[in-house]
Amino acid sequence: MARSARAQEEIRRFLDIGAVQVAELDLDGDKAVLRPGPGSPPVTHGEVFVLVRRGGRPVGTLLGRVPEGADPRAVLAERARAECGPAVFGAPGEPPFTSVVVATRERAGQLARALDSLLAQDHPRFEIVVVDNAPVTGETRELIERKYAERVRYVREPVPGLAAAHNAGLDAVRGEVVAFTDDDVVADPRWLTELSAPFAADAGLGCCTGLILPARLTTPAQVLLESHGGFAKGFTPRTYDPACPPGDEPLFPFTAGRFGSGANMAFRTAVLRSVGGFDPATGAGTAARGGDDLYGFVRVLAQGHRLRYTPYALVWHHHRETWRDLETQAYGYGAGLTAYLTAVLVNRPALLPAFLARLPRGLAHARTLTAVRETEGGGTPGDHDVRTHPWPRRLSRLQRRGMVYGPVGYLRARYALRTAVREKTAQRAQTAQGAR
Numbered sequence: 001m002a003r004s005a006r007a008q009e010e011i012r013r014f015l016d017i018g019a020v021q022v023a024e025l026d027l028d029g030d031k032a033v034l035r036p037g038p039g040s041p042p043v044t045h046g047e048v049f050v051l052v053r054r055g056g057r058p059v060g061t062l063l064g065r066v067p068e069g070a071d072p073r074a075v076l077a078e079r080a081r082a083e084c085g086p087a088v089f090g091a092p093g094e095p096p097f098t099s100v101v102v103a104t105r106e107r108a109g110q111l112a113r114a115l116d117s118l119l120a121q122d123h124p125r126f127e128i129v130v131v132d133n134a135p136v137t138g139e140t141r142e143l144i145e146r147k148y149a150e151r152v153r154y155v156r157e158p159v160p161g162l163a164a165a166h167n168a169g170l171d172a173v174r175g176e177v178v179a180f181t182d183d184d185v186v187a188d189p190r191w192l193t194e195l196s197a198p199f200a201a202d203a204g205l206g207c208c209t210g211l212i213l214p215a216r217l218t219t220p221a222q223v224l225l226e227s228h229g230g231f232a233k234g235f236t237p238r239t240y241d242p243a244c245p246p247g248d249e250p251l252f253p254f255t256a257g258r259f260g261s262g263a264n265m266a267f268r269t270a271v272l273r274s275v276g277g278f279d280p281a282t283g284a285g286t287a288a289r290g291g292d293d294l295y296g297f298v299r300v301l302a303q304g305h306r307l308r309y310t311p312y313a314l315v316w317h318h319h320r321e322t323w324r325d326l327e328t329q330a331y332g333y334g335a336g337l338t339a340y341l342t343a344v345l346v347n348r349p350a351l352l353p354a355f356l357a358r359l360p361r362g363l364a365h366a367r368t369l370t371a372v373r374e375t376e377g378g379g380t381p382g383d384h385d386v387r388t389h390p391w392p393r394r395l396s397r398l399q400r401r402g403m404v405y406g407p408v409g410y411l412r413a414r415y416a417l418r419t420a421v422r423e424k425t426a427q428r429a430q431t432a433q434g435a436r
Helices: 003-015 073-083 106-121 140-150 162-172 189-202 218-226 270-276 290-302 323-347 349-369 392-434
Strands: 021-028 031-036 045-056 057-066 097-102 124-132 150-157 177-182 185-187 205-214 239-240 267-268 304-319
Touching: 003 218, 003 392, 021 073, 045 073, 057 073, 057 205, 057 304, 097 106, 097 162, 097 189, 106 124, 106 140, 106 177, 106 185, 124 140, 124 162, 124 267, 140 150, 140 162, 162 177, 162 270, 162 290, 177 185, 177 270, 177 349, 185 239, 189 267, 189 304, 205 218, 205 270, 218 323, 267 270, 267 290, 270 290, 270 323, 290 323, 304 392, 323 349, 323 392
Parallel strands: 021 045, 097 124, 097 177, 124 150, 205 304
Antiparallel strands: 021 031, 045 057, 177 267, 185 304, 205 267, 239 304
16 A cells, blocks of 8 residues: 555544543442543443442453443443452552652643642642743742642742653652652542552662553544553552562563653652652653653662552543644654663663663564554453554654654753753852842
């Protein structure tokens, strides 16, 4: 098929993707409670993406179809009982004092929704810090002062970039554990307790990540992203220990994307500070495009600390809505991947021999990562990768281009950062001299 005809076919397939309802189903013995996802209307007939819980904790997802006239709860509960087996889990334990950092920029409406969910957490002792990153208006500050002044601290960070914003939050927090999430999420009420409690149980734990599921699946872009796994990492808790590298992860620790994502991560505060926080030349808002979260994961593991993934710490994420958003995201993911690897090697040169030893397999992994993915594959709720729609070739090409650009983007971001620091230092010197 000619490239133009193939592109037209991909566009047609994309536009034909229909909306999917989002719901959650809590199974408790013979009882089943069905609720719409956050911000969604009640479930009716049609396709439904369902989070299945047992005892309130997430255990799997399924994609079901409710026939017209049928009872959605009965139909989906039957599927869930057949596909999601019983789960056994212990109590999460007593969580330590935890700080939550939310970086934002000119999105006050989304931020308010996220903050409302964070203030409803069942965690016994926590604080919230909002970092306003390179603001051009006073909208975020006004929101905090008007609606959240007694419960949320406001920090302004003039240097653009997600990593710079996260570092400003890290400097400001007081908790033993610092959790990071985005302004486009809705946090489950037990999110912070489940994410921070593992630190109390394991003194060697440096980082913990959690489950990210879609808050809405109303546009073709949102459905396509989620049908290829979205941001979820499955429903099996797992601990990554640098002292005992996982046998099924030959590229460990450099495949940091497997560990989690920046919208749902927490660190032991002292550990993250000891590795220097995040590299400010990485992350959204810089020329590197991303990779700040992955950089943090690898630096903590390289320091000898363990990382744990827990599916019980859940946030609902509002995926981007348009094809153009997907293009930006695909390129940014590719760029962020190689940018963070460059950042790790620049800041921790001792890792270079281990990186070079894994390079041949890494290149093969990169080809697999950016391959055109058809509809086969996945299928079980725990896999969370039911490929109901093929992944477009254009998005794969953009991701590969991003990977080629990533190291250049990182170096550009470092140069821009150094220039900004020099200019700020010069301005301070001029101000001091004028005051004399």
